[in-house]
Amino acid sequence: MSTTMADRSRRLATRIGRATATGTRDATGRPVAHRELVRRELAAYADGIDLAGLVREHGSPLFVLDPDRVTTQLLALRRELPMAGVHFATKSLPHPAVIRAVDAFGAGFEVASRGEIDLLERAGIATAHCLHTHPVKTVADLTGAYLRGIRTFVVDNPAEVAKFRGLPPDVAVLVRLSYPNPGAKSDLSSKFGVRPDHAAPLVAQCLREGLRVAGFTFHVGSQTASAAPWAHAIRQTLALMQRLEAAFDVRFDTLDLGGGFPVGYDEPVPSLAELARGIRSALDGVPDRYRILIEPGRFVSAPAMTLVTRVVGVAERADGRWAYLDEGVYGAYSNIPAEDVHALVFAASELGGAMGGVPGGAAGAGCGTGRADDRARVPVTLAGPTCDSVDVIARRLPLPPLAEGDLLVSPMMGAYTAATATTFNGIAPTPVVVVPA
Ligand SMILES: Cc1ncc(COP(=O)(O)O)c(C=O)c1O
Incomplete structure (x- = not known):
């Protein structure tokens, strides 16, 4: 920047x-x-x-x-959640000026479609560090994203894991977990995500297929106006990661907290500082070897x-x-x-x-x-x-x-x-x- x-x-x-x-x-x-x-x-x-x-x-x-406002929001995220690598949710405002501002700041991108990868490529963004988060995609989309440089994908069901057969071993997946949050404006947990208590067989299948599981991801719901859903999901996911590391003798390296950070429309919302306090406290004691990621869309672009x-x-x-x-x-x-x-x-x-x-x-x-x-x-x-x-x-x-x-x-x-x-x-x-x- x-x-x-x-x-x-x-x-x-x-x-x-x-x-x-x-x-x-x-x-x-x-x-x-x-x-x-x-x-x-x-x-x-x-x-x-x-x-x-x-x-x-x-x-x-x-x-x-006003792309300066994108930078302002990214600065606030860096100040309040300094441990988190930011991947801007491209879908929320896929405009070249926003993409340039996010890239100039040094943040990465979350993408979910071929068109979003096209947009990043046209802006000259190196896609190697992008996250492809769509849990259900065609083999053509998956292979295409791989050929264009993306290495980290998301899975949440057995049929999807099978689509990775034949891809080179430098691919890694994040398993998307579902944590219902009826209080969010868009509760994304019914459409995507595996229940935490059903995650073990999916991880076992990935490992059998030779697919590296980097860690876990979730989305607590868009416009979530309290830290409680993040704190709950973080604690549950960290406990799950510990259990599965012991059970499968593996080491995960990534915990992705998704998006959901709110902005004030017709009513005030808690400040980012207040939400981040709750999130930081839930992350207390998280192993150093875990990279923490976030995928804010609305908070950055609104x-x-x-x-x-x-x-x-x-x-x-x-x-x-x-x-x-x-x-x-x-x-x-x-x-x-x-x-x-x-x-x-x-x-x-x-x-x-x-x-x-x-x-x-x-x-x-x-x-x-x-x-x-x-x-x-x-x-x-x-x-x-x-x-x-x-x-x-x-x-x-x-x-x-x-x-x-x-x-x-x-x-x-x-x-x-x-x-x-x-x-x-x-x-x-x-x-x-x-x-x-
Ligand atoms: C996988 C994923 N990550 C991040 C986001 C961004 O969410 P928000 O705009 O609520 O921050 C979304 C939004 O739908 C999403 O589906």
């Missing part, structure tokens, strides 16, 4: 950290609600990157991608993109006022139905500064201070541009009155948004502009 990039990221991290640390109470000592904290941070950020100018230049809808969208039309319906936007759940807000996560939506007028003055963005309220008057808010249902009635971003959201042409801004829009958007109804993918240009 260049010094300038590191310095910029540190400054940004300090700014975000300061806003969070001091912003929980206002000047009179009253608590400041989560939405207001995010609004303040977004308003300062919008001015800093000249969001208003970007919208004037590129129009709407628009994703603004803060890196901000979305700007525009009101195309408004209508009074039986249940109140509706505003129809040029973005919806089949597009950039695809994480709403897919994951039940809800990024905050701000009227540009709430952000004040230059943003409040963008043509179509003023709507009269809050300019200068950037503080929208609560009394002026009216409930509005925000709908997406497709003809489908499920294409609703939020219902009866209190916002300053919106009119055709007004702009709205959502922060925290980097993860599983552009990556999972469709072109339903012939609506083109939202362009991504990278800042600084």
